[in-house]
Amino acid sequence: MTSSKLVQIYLGAMLAALVAAALYAYLMIDRREESLESFSRYNVAYSASQAVIEFQRLQMALLAFAQSRSSADLGEVKLRYEILYNRAGILSKATSAGSRRRYRRK
Amino acid sequence: MASLRSRALLAAGLIALAGQVFAAPLASPKGDSILVVSGSIANTNDGDVARFDRQMLEAIGTVKLTTQTPWYDAPSEFEGVSMHALMTFVGAHGSEVLATALNDYRSAIPMSDFDSYDVVLALRRDGKLMPIRDKGPLFIVYPFDSDPKLQTEQYYGRAVWQVKELNVR
Numbered sequence: 270m271t272s273s274k275l276v277q278i279y280l281g282a283m284l285a286a287l288v289a290a291a292l293y294a295y296l297m298i299d300r301r302e303e304s305l306e307s308f309s310r311y312n313v314a315y316s317a318s319q320a321v322i323e324f325q326r327l328q329m330a331l332l333a334f335a336q337s338r339s340s341a342d343l344g345e346v347k348l349r350y351e352i353l354y355n356r357a358g359i360l361s362k363a364t365s366a367g368s369r370r371r372y373r374r375k
Numbered sequence: 376m377a378s379l380r381s382r383a384l385l386a387a388g389l390i391a392l393a394g395q396v397f398a399a400p401l402a403s404p405k406g407d408s409i410l411v412v413s414g415s416i417a418n419t420n421d422g423d424v425a426r427f428d429r430q431m432l433e434a435i436g437t438v439k440l441t442t443q444t445p446w447y448d449a450p451s452e453f454e455g456v457s458m459h460a461l462m463t464f465v466g467a468h469g470s471e472v473l474a475t476a477l478n479d480y481r482s483a484i485p486m487s488d489f490d491s492y493d494v495v496l497a498l499r500r501d502g503k504l505m506p507i508r509d510k511g512p513l514f515i516v517y518p519f520d521s522d523p524k525l526q527t528e529q530y531y532g533r534a535v536w537q538v539k540e541l542n543v544r
Binding site (some may be wrong): 302304319323351352354356358359362 | 432447477478506508509510536537
């Protein structure tokens, strides 16, 4: 076997190894992207469900205040409103383009 | 020799003083209570729990932490009490802290995090007190920029905002 043949075999093997490495890297990145996408979708869904719960708690606080007109119940209304306001901000950011990966379940 | 003895006496005095400070009964909050620390703690002011208003927390001593977080576009400067200092102040003895938010979200935080990282219970962001509508009044913040390991779902989940209670267990 000539030396040029050996170099050809060596280069061929190198090329095959590089293609395999590139394929592996592509698959890993693709898999990671999928998990990130599902994670962000889940968080938006979770935030939305939390928003519903927090809205219901605000409604309950309003009903309680309507009946009692007490300052304690008014404080609860303010608290639930502020929590819902915070949630609205989180939802707004979570659904905006470019920030989908930044949100988590909370 | 005399110098050594006086230094030893001074050190002993300081240790005794520190012990008295931490063993002293915790004063009651004068303002609105914004944090309850419960569970395995030695320093309390209301039955088995320790209640804090903002001034009491700030009196422990505040630290600043600037970091990028997933929730704000630019790096923010957070100012608040070091979680390690707070746990020492209340005489906490446990392996984890269960943080509960105003919306009843809960997250268990290993006590070892407060030794490994400069975790801050933030009261202020960029110099302003944090309102409830923007993750206040208390927000557990990790120094996310200091270690890529912290930039994961695991640690983001421990960064509880709108904290109302810390249960040591």
